[in-house]
Amino acid sequence: MDLKMEKINELFSAHGVLRLSLGPEKILNQSIMEFAQPDREIFQQLVTMKMPFGKYKDVLLCDLPVSYLEWFQRKGFPDGKLGMLLATVYEIKLNGLTGLLTPLKGK
Structure with a gap:
């Protein structure tokens, strides 16, 4: 195994990704695909969970x-699951991807 391949395996194993004896491109592509899969539960919560406090309770x-999500982005999202969900919906809206949630709203 060459030095470049050893370094890649070292980096991936340090982050909990299995060491593989594949080429660097295959390791990278497989790792990206593992992290790129959306969690359906998160999307479902975005269309069913209500804001628990504040102006938009x-x-x-x-x-x-x-505008409300932008305010949170500037001031800081709350800790925990709510903060993660608010940051997620902010990114979805910011990138014009609200259509991803439309089919789930009817369920």
């Missing part, structure tokens, strides 16, 4: 206005 997270 009881509004579905997916229906929060961008």
Whole structure:
């Protein structure tokens, strides 16, 4: 194994990714695909969970206005699951991907 391959294996094993005896491109592609799969549960929570406090209390997270999400982005999202969900819906709206949530809203 060459030095470049050893370094890649070292980096991946340090982050909990299995060491593989494949070429660097295969390791990278496989690792990216593992992390790129969306979690359906998160999307489902975005269309069912309501904001628990504040100006938009009881509004579905997916229906929060961008201005409110931008405010959180500037001030800091709350800790924990709610913060992760708010940051996720912010990124979805920021990138014009709200259509991903539309099919889930009807369920």
